[in-house]
Amino acid sequence: xxxxxxxxxxxxxxxxxxxxxxxxxxxxxxxxxxxxxxxxxxxxxxxxxxxxxxxxxxxxxxxxxxxxxxxxxxxxxxxxxxxxxxxxxxxxxxxxxxxxxxxxxxxxxxxxxxxxxxxxxxxxxxxxxxxxxxxxxxxxxxxxxxxxxxxxxxxxxxxxxxxxxxxxxxxxxxxxxxxxxxxxxxxxxxxxxxxxxxxxxxxxxxxxxxxxxxxxxxxxxxxxxxxxxxxxxxxxxxxxxxxxxxxxxxxxxxxxxxxxxxxxxxxxxxxxxxxxxxxxxxxxxxxxxxxxxxxxxxxxxxxxxxxxxxxxxxxxxxxxxxxxxxxxxxxxxxxxxxxxxxxxxxxxxxxxxxxxxxxxxxxxxxxxxxxxx
Numbered sequence: 001x002x003x004x005x006x007x008x009x010x011x012x013x014x015x016x017x018x019x020x021x022x023x024x025x026x027x028x029x030x031x032x033x034x035x036x037x038x039x040x041x042x043x044x045x046x047x048x049x050x051x052x053x054x055x056x057x058x059x060x061x062x063x064x065x066x067x068x069x070x071x072x073x074x075x076x077x078x079x080x081x082x083x084x085x086x087x088x089x090x091x092x093x094x095x096x097x098x099x100x101x102x103x104x105x106x107x108x109x110x111x112x113x114x115x116x117x118x119x120x121x122x123x124x125x126x127x128x129x130x131x132x133x134x135x136x137x138x139x140x141x142x143x144x145x146x147x148x149x150x151x152x153x154x155x156x157x158x159x160x161x162x163x164x165x166x167x168x169x170x171x172x173x174x175x176x177x178x179x180x181x182x183x184x185x186x187x188x189x190x191x192x193x194x195x196x197x198x199x200x201x202x203x204x205x206x207x208x209x210x211x212x213x214x215x216x217x218x219x220x221x222x223x224x225x226x227x228x229x230x231x232x233x234x235x236x237x238x239x240x241x242x243x244x245x246x247x248x249x250x251x252x253x254x255x256x257x258x259x260x261x262x263x264x265x266x267x268x269x270x271x272x273x274x275x276x277x278x279x280x281x282x283x284x285x286x287x288x289x290x291x292x293x294x295x296x297x298x299x300x301x302x303x304x305x306x307x308x309x310x311x312x313x314x315x316x317x318x319x320x321x322x323x324x325x326x327x328x329x330x331x332x333x334x335x336x337x338x339x340x341x342x343x344x345x346x347x348x349x350x351x352x353x354x355x356x357x358x359x360x361x362x363x364x365x366x367x368x369x370x371x372x373x
Contacts, residue, residue, distance in 0.1 A: 080108075136221070177228060
């Protein structure tokens, strides 16, 4: 399944591809769904927006020069359109999303997860031996939520159009734990950051040394800021947590409010994706034919991020005193890195390469280790 939204993860040799357990991973975020799929003799990572739109059965949907890259999946007797081109079905800036605390057991989450499984089925995997799913830290801490996902996605899953994916085993992980599992693959880049920092931590001789450290995993997502304190390879639940309304959505909303005050008119939810894209590309946003430079709102952006980091530090309960290393994952970590470097100048702050996919990449590695163990 070649795609501009996919990246190669690993290769599988010809002699072991038939016998090896099929391991796949899904990371459903509030902004994007990340997943692993078969690609040739290996496994790749792809993503699609975290939107599920009630399916349009009319002929209008089929008009155009090409079929859009989406699938209709069944949830509670209704069909929902999900996939990489789902934005073409969108009506408004937030329609089709769910950002509530019950997200993991709602219609939108189920549609997105089934959509990910449908992409796996289309790539040739109708049976999965180990499926790894992620939850935000505050939801992962609730055993009932982990049990719900395991019970709900083990077995035969109807993914639409008469297709079924059979899942033998579901493993649930806290989302930033995936990034921690993938950290060993980036030792050279990590050691370069450690050397530049000049604090007490020395460059690591091997990935095994990570298990001797206190590592703070920080995941600024679309709506939440998650953090995990991992000591000797295990999560410290008392110093791990999440701050709601502390992610990308709050940054974009603050810019939108400032821009609306400047132009002198309300700006609706449909404008938010355009502001988001402009911020990512460091480009002006075009509204009603006028280009607006968003660079002037940098102080507004940084104040939002600093407040989010302050909430995390409060949630750490003084555990920041024992942190050896801070690692950032997620789709937009750079400004968070800048604030953390300023706040903790002697602690190395490392941004994972391809940070948006770091968690799902680690989930795949965790699943493979469990399947082979």
